[in-house]
Amino acid sequence: MFSFLVPDRRCHADPMFWITVFFAGLVLLVAIIFFSYLIFESMPIWEQGVWAFLTSVEWEPAEDIYGAGAMIYGSFIVTTLALLFALPFALCGAVTASEFLSPRTRLVFKGAMEIMAGAPGVVYGLLGAALLSLWIKDFFGLIDGATLFTAGILLGIMILPTIMTLAEDAIHSVPGEYRDTALSLGLTPLQAFLKAVAPRALPGVIGAVLLGLGRALGETIAVMLVIGGLDIVPSGFDLFSPGQNIPSKLGREAAEAIGSGLHWNALLALGAVLFFGTMLLTGAGSWLLRRNKV
């Protein structure tokens, strides 16, 4: 009956096999329960109209009116900004580290990037609230530094090392023969990179970008500290207006709503939207990374 697990029946006699299968099954079960809970508990909101929930910008718990428009807009703007900001730095850094640094320097550089990539969001958040939002306030002459723009830049800084180090892995894993062949044909190192290496590394680089985006989309505390927390869609794509994204909204309101009625359902519906978004991104990211490795 367990033949679907492993074709070789000899494995079934080994207790280690069953232990690993048990834990793997447990993980799968948790994932399924988690997702069903999100969907099931947010059902009362979806029943009122999926489109209405996704597009309305009214969020008034006291009157039981819930619309996720402002939060979805904020999440979208903030992650897009983060990407636009991080991409040039991350890609240039990755190319430099992989192609033009000596092995030793490269390791130091990579080490630094990986430490940065592992720094917790709240640390970035504190720096953002203490420094970045003040700089942005003064530089652009705003009345306050808590804006969508600030959150986007902060997230950009956060995901930069993640994207850079993963993209660097992708570029570096392109076999040396490609470079050697290109160089022996008379191309300069830069030409060799652009013509021979970059096309091979591209899927991996895209994967790295998507994984970074996934982190940006889900980041809570760093954004909460600098975004302003206002549930609005500013008129005319005003980036210097305060806003709200999904994780920050959840962070602010979860404790007051735990388990109580439609408010809780609405927060879980927001969670489901976010979960779906990050799932798409990380799914696409790991798919591209896998294709690159094979």
Add this chain to the structure above:
Amino acid sequence: MNKKQVNGFNWIKMMNRVLFLAFFCLGFWSVGIGFSSADEIKTVRVVGSTTVAPIAARAAEAFSKKHPGIRIVVNGGGSGVGINAVGRGLAEIGMASRQVTDKEKKNFASVHLTDHIVGRDGVACAISSEIFNAGVTQLTREQIADIYSGKIKSWKAVGGPDRPILVIDKEKHRGTRHVFMEYVFNDVNARAKGAKLITGSNNEERSKIAQSDSAVGMLSAAWLNADVEGVALKKGDTFIAPTVENIQSGMYPVIRDLLFITAGEPKGILKDFIDFVRGEEGRSIVTESGYVFVPGS
């Protein structure tokens, strides 16, 4: 590729390391626990309004000294969080700086939320000291309403410098917001279209107002300081400043009771603690926290 892989993985060495790390951590942990593991700890969880929290924190300290077996944990989060926590059985006492709303009563109909007044406090319309010193020392209800609804955008319109107003709103469940909005708009859930920023606790709101040089917000009067000034509000024909004396005498127009909320009538240690806060020892604690003591209510 390297020696380790040629020789195979050294399980024994690895297990030794893991065990060492495990015991190392366990050691630290048990030392930490050891100090607090006196027999029969009873924990009372107090959660909610950051306005009420200083009273609860000071009272918890004094009370624990008298009753060594009791541990009282005080956490913020806001009035809505406190009421929700008691309603769901996540805390024994909820702190609230506002009345329980009808919606909350309906949500937690089965637990009979009961409130106990532990003090009284004023809600100030707080502004950055730069604006206060530039001459905006009093505001009418209509002016505040216009600022919060976005009709007045510059301090110039209310007698201050020509500078845009940074209007700070609070999370909707917060007690201070309910009381302030009730005063300004006669609606605890009023929307503030002019708002530029949402904050949570008193501390967060105060530091935001202090950080800016042109902000207006709502704040428990006990949180006012040299950087964050409370404007005088109109009552009848006179303007009353949010001073302790004016709140004590009831002259200041925005006054609210600070509450402990329990599920049903408190019993045992809970009753002892609440009586302690409302008794004679509570008087100095409440006054020290900057609030008005309400005797034997």
